Amino acid sequence: MNKQLFENKKSLINNIYLLLGDTTGKYLITILIISIFLLPILHIYIPEESFFHISSYTISLLGKYLCFALLALSLDLIWGYTGILSLGHGAFFGLGGYMMGMHLMREIGDRGVYGNSELPDFMVFLNWEELPWFWYGFDSFLFASLMVILVPGLLAFIFSALAFGSRVTGVYFSIITQALVFTLMLAFFQNDFGFGGNNGLTDFKDILGKDISSKETRGALYSCSAIMLILGYLICRIIISSKIGNILVGIRDRENRMRFLGYNTTVFKIIIFTISAILAGIAGALYVPQVGIINPGEFSPIKSIEIVVWVALGGRGFLYGAIIGAIVVNVLKSYLTIISPEIWIIFLGLIFILVTIYLPNGLTDLRRIIKRNYGRK
């Protein structure tokens, strides 16, 4: 008994060793850990005139990038390592966001425009008599957090169990994930669906009793995002470096051979897809309080495809690639859309084409090319 435990411990140590073996990931995690403490301190305690001060706009923006990075990470887990391309990961991100949004709506209480403590503003506006059943329980933060995990997870589980169970693969799976996210968008745009329709959920006031726009809250939200990203990264790393990871890669490279070898690939795919959806949902839940709104636009198919670009640019199948890709693309997006939205769209299109044709492993390929050229000199 004791021996077994000891062996388990040993394999755990082994795992940690594997985690540390990934150099770029190590640097990335280190930077993130430092930023957990540093950024909020710079934001809260350094006076605004100072060069080192970080404005609340910047810290929310950075927090947003980290949420996107977590989302990209979740996509890399299934696309990069298992070969399942989801064109609808925005569905899980959006659902996680809506769950958090619903809690924040309930937190508003009677401070809304209509001063109704029973119903959110948009329901009063639509002349609703009482709270729909699916809003019950969202007063509690704990319940909402549970839902953030359960709802996207359950949807992903059912959806993938159906799809993978009947061996829907490859392009077909991608297209039905797109149909899924498109369906959700149409549904959430409906006013009588009960989630605020077109306008979505917004005008949040508090989170856990603290003012949502205060410096402390923004700092804390940033730290939470960074911590969740690190945790997400570690979870993915552990999965990838375990035996399961090898099976997943096997599925990616030749699923039928894995099947012939006796592995029930369907179960692995369902599990990994569900985990990925849960990570995406958590990213959405952290994203909403930082941007202050969630609306059906998050479910638009193009947003989901953008996630794929982040991963493709960063290099799929490297985990840290997804994080770097998400941050690089979004920083570019922030700058270029200020210069001219047209340029941004052309640029995005070009990234798609050039990366898929010339850099199948994204920026990591670029690094290799540069290294090779320097090597010759």
Place this chain on the structure above:
Amino acid sequence: MYIILVFTNLNYLLADNNNLRNHILELDTKDFNKKIVSIEKISEIKTDLSLLTLKSILNGKLFIRKSDKKILLVEVIDRKYNAYDFFDKKELGIEKKRKLKKIKINNKIRNILNNKIAILQLSSGTTRQKTEAIFDIIKEGNQKTLIIINELLLKEKDKELLLNLNLAKNSIIARYGNEIEKIEAVKSLSGSTNNDIVNILKSIVNNKIISENIKLEATKSLEASLGNIKFNNILKTTFFGLSLGSVLLLAAIGLAITFGVVGVINMAHGELIMIGAYSAYVVQQIIPNNISASIIISIPVAFVFTGFVGVLIERLIVKNLYGRPLETLLATFGLSLILQQTVRSIFSPLNKTVYSPEWMSGITRIGGLELTNNRIVIIIFTLIVFLTVVYILKKTLFGLQMRAVTQNRKMASAMGINTKKIDMFTFAFGAGVAGVAGVALSQITNVGPNLGQNYIIDSFMVVVFGGVGNLFGTFIGAFGLGLGNKLLEPYVGAIVSKIFILLFIIIFIQFRPKGLFSLKGRMVDE
């Protein structure tokens, strides 16, 4: 002799116009009863101008200039009063509001005007105007109109108009005749699908003073009418379903070729449709005077141009990614963004209008059904395009080679087919068909940079639902989804029915992952 005839005729007209002027000036009074008298008199002068007078009074466009009592037609645009001379239609420039006097009417006069206009249109005008006028009379008819209808019944020769005139006559008798007349009239109204007649019948059934005999007949007639309306509605829904199905099929055929035959996921397919629609727009800008010709010319133009764009896409992007479907999907998606933005920069983000030729606008009445011509034309056009594509695939050398490459690339290559060339031409062919679809779609929707986006997901659904690599499946898929969507719509609304259809497809794919009609084989696909 001739000259005298023309001269008297002219004199006659001038006299009419003078009369008309006087009567219009008489309208300039606050006494509404006097106005009614003048309107009666105006409607007795049965010329086009008197009809115009009544119409412009109804629309509030008839004004009198205070200074010289000149009668003006005024178009109000951006709160500016653009005046025209009423008689010779000369433009008089912008008038000031306070120098003009508008001829005001109340609801009673409005009803009278509607009725008079209907009667005037009945005695002159095209068959369609006459039909419209008869339907107006059914709404507002009374004993006076009955006399006119009886006169017209003697003169009119057109069968359809006679039928409608009888309907109008009976609808009036059913309200104002004696008991025996009423029973006969109510009987003859049986089965009519006209909304106003149904209302008349309903009011008779619900009226407490009317005798039981009439009520009995009215109830029978009403039931027959409601039955017919139900039947008509089913036909109408079917027509709408077929219409939507044909649009889906048009959008999906090109995709079925590139996706089904070459196995390339082309996310820029929607943008190829958009380019086709813009080709129609450009051709129409080049020949603005002949709309019919411009639409017909733009079909081959769109086919060739989008086909050429297709060749470029194949050479520059898709060629590098054969055998990597997911990467192709991403690259072509990027391309779709670029194409959209390019079109937005060239043509501005605003929607453009492509005008429809005359034979596509208007309504065709079949029984009680009103079908819009453009939808009928598009259904027929879709079938032509579909059959042509099937013909090319099944009966031409190009089609044969294309199918050979699809079935066994290596073997086809060994038989001397240049597979790379076939790939390119197939892709271009699919793109060209998408362009042709764009021309057709330009006739029913706005042409804008986002046109394609609205069709891409639907097209994929159709192809996947029907079964990849099977044009017949695409055909069934498109019409099946179109009909399903429109059959659901009356119960749940447009958007929710679309949601249901999407959910249906998602679930359907789980049970038949290869679509309705799939190629059967014993291979494990890689």
